Amino acid sequence: MTKTYILWADDEIEFLKPHILLLEERGYRVKTVNNGNDAVDAFENEPFDLVFLDENMPGLTGLETLNILKSINPTVPMILVTKNEEEDLMEDAIGAKIDDYLIKPVNPKQILLTIKKFTENRRLINEKTSMAYQQEFRNLGEIINNNLDYKGWIDTYKKLIYWELSLEKLEDDNMHEILTTQKSEANTIFSKFIEKNYINWFSNPETGPVLSHQLFRKKVLPAITPEKPTFFFLIDNLRYDQWRIINDVITEYFRLEEEDNYYSILPTATQYARNAIFSGLTPLEMEKRFPDLWQNDDDEGGKNMHESTFLTDQLKRIYRRDIKHSYTKVLTLEQGKDVYETINNLMQNELNVLVYNFVDMLSHARTDMPMIRELANDEAAYRSLTLSWFEHSPLLDTLKWLAQHQVKVIITTDHGTIRVKKPSKIVGYRDTNSNLRYKQGRNLNYNNKDVFVIKSPHDAQLPQLNISSTYVFAKDDLYFVYPNNYNQFVHYFSGTFQHGGVSLEEMIIPYATYSPK
Incomplete structure (x- = not known):
């Protein structure tokens, strides 16, 4: 194994001889210089793994040397060593992207700990x-x-x-x-x-968790106050693990007040779960209350075209007073920019609901586009793509703006996704829906051990298209495939992210409340 090679620059290097001998006894290689110019020369010509810089050297100071060394190779960890404990110096060092900061006199344990932190940390x-x-x-x-x-x-x-x-x-x-x-x-x-x-x-709802249709009544509406606006962000298709990684970015600007979870209803699909959130109704109740608006699986047209109407109706049903609110759906980058540029107009509302569809589009793109499949070839890469989108999105710009104002922010989603790996054969009539994780239809033929079956849809508050309709939900990481063209479908869909079925990833949903720092 190659020995760690350390550059140590200090104009009183002779007084550090005991430290250097100890490091060499521990197997480290150490090159010493007593000024900044020699440090730069050595750094340009030899491959160092770590640099110690005295802050107060004749000629180039430690900070000046640091800036030059960083311009040559910014990846090498650099530690400033100084007698000066002034706050201004610490801020200058941080601004110069110093990796660590030690106050003299340093003892051998400090030096060893610092070296291990940067060279053996992984x-x-x-x-x-x-x-x-x-x-x-x-x-x-x-x-x-x-x-x-x-x-x-x-x-x-x-x-x-x-x-x-x-x-x-x-x-x-x-x-x-x-x-x-x-x-x-x-x-x-x-x-x-x-x-x-x-x-x-x-x-018996008191025995179970908060479900999609109960979310607004039990969690969101109690948080609304007339004194300041509440912004409710629903990022479609955002799993708990994806929320965890974007939360690290959000908490740079907000204080996380509450981290909670609720359960998505079945099917864990936008048509059912998200409509249930905004209507405060189960799918069966929506079909009865809004016969002209609710779309079943066999209906043509968009399945989430009336969320604003559902939301307004829910607010009127639950509250005895009018709540001034807005509903905005963001499907494109330009729409996201429009929200950011006009966000101040929403500050007069008590409640603002904003739906962002990017993660949903990412999961579908991963299925349909070979390049995205390559970029998101496993769970970690899928999370990384989500984080990259978020860090460069107008949504983050909007959140940064809100962090400067006295507002409450809620972030959640409607359902998650699971990376499917194992095919399960199913046979149904031609009018059976196309979702890979759940099927609704007549005389479905399936492998019993692969599915959760609901033979009486009304018991699960689901619409029943005809007297023999059954719902089946894929479990674990299974996905439904028809026997016709079986191999082709298996090749195309294996490893894609799907939703609609029963899994921890799809059903256990993040719900987070933030306040400005």
Whole structure:
């Protein structure tokens, strides 16, 4: 293994001889210079892994040397060592992108800790993270098999995502495979939990979680106050893991007041789940209340064309006073820019609802476009694409603007997605819907172990197109394929992100409330 090579610049380098001897005994190579010019010369000609710079040197100061070295190779960690504890110097050092800051006199343990932090950090984190997950693996396995309730499943899913985000930084593929297997096991048992309890949540709502159609009444409307506006952002198709990574960006500007979760109704599809959120009604209730607006699977036309009408109706039903509100749907970059440029006009409303469709479009694009499939070829890459979009989106610009004003911000979604891997054959009449994760139709023929079946749709508050209609939902990471052209469909859809069925990823939904810092 190549020894770590350190450049140390200090005009009193002779007084640091004990430190340098200790480092060399520990296996480090150290080159010493006593001024900034020599440091620059050495840095230009040799491949250093770390640099220590004295702040107060004759000629080029430590900060001046730092700026030159950064312009040559900004990836090498640089540590400023100084007697000066003035705040202005610290701010200048941070502004110059110093990697660390040590106050003289430094002791050997400080030096060793700093070196390990920058040169062995990845290895140490990998070893500790891998060891910690191995210790947690057994505990998680026991929890998953412990007859969890809906709250327990939320906590367990969040733990699985914590480990997924931690392990994705490791180079040990074995740990990823173990976690993937454990998530699959969890989804299998979660599907059985949903089969056993889902319909009962409608007949006995006090026994279950907050569902899509209850979200506004139970969570959003109690947060609205006449004194200041509330902005409700729904980012379509945003899973909990995707929210976790964009939350790190959001909390640079906002204080996270509440992190919560609710459950999406079935099917976990925009037509059902998002309409339920804005109407405050189940799909069956929407069909009855809005016979001219509700669109069933076999109806032509858009399935989410009337959310604004549904929202206005819900607000009037629940509140005895008028709530001044707005509804905006953002489908394109230009529409996102328009929102940002006119956001001040919304400040007069008590409630502003904004729906962003990018993540949904990303999941569909990944299915349809080979280039996107290459860019998002696994869960980590899919999250990375979501983060990249968010960091460069007008949505973030809008949130930054709101952070400067006294508003409450809510961020959530309507359903998640799961990366499907295993095909499941199904046969149905020609009028059976096309979704890969759920089917509604007559005389469906399927593999019983692969699906959650609802034979009486009204029991689950779902419309029934005819007397023999049945809903079946794919479990785990399965997806439905017709026997005709089986191999072609398997090749095309395997590894794509789909929604509509039963899984932790699709059903357990992030809900976050933020206030300005």
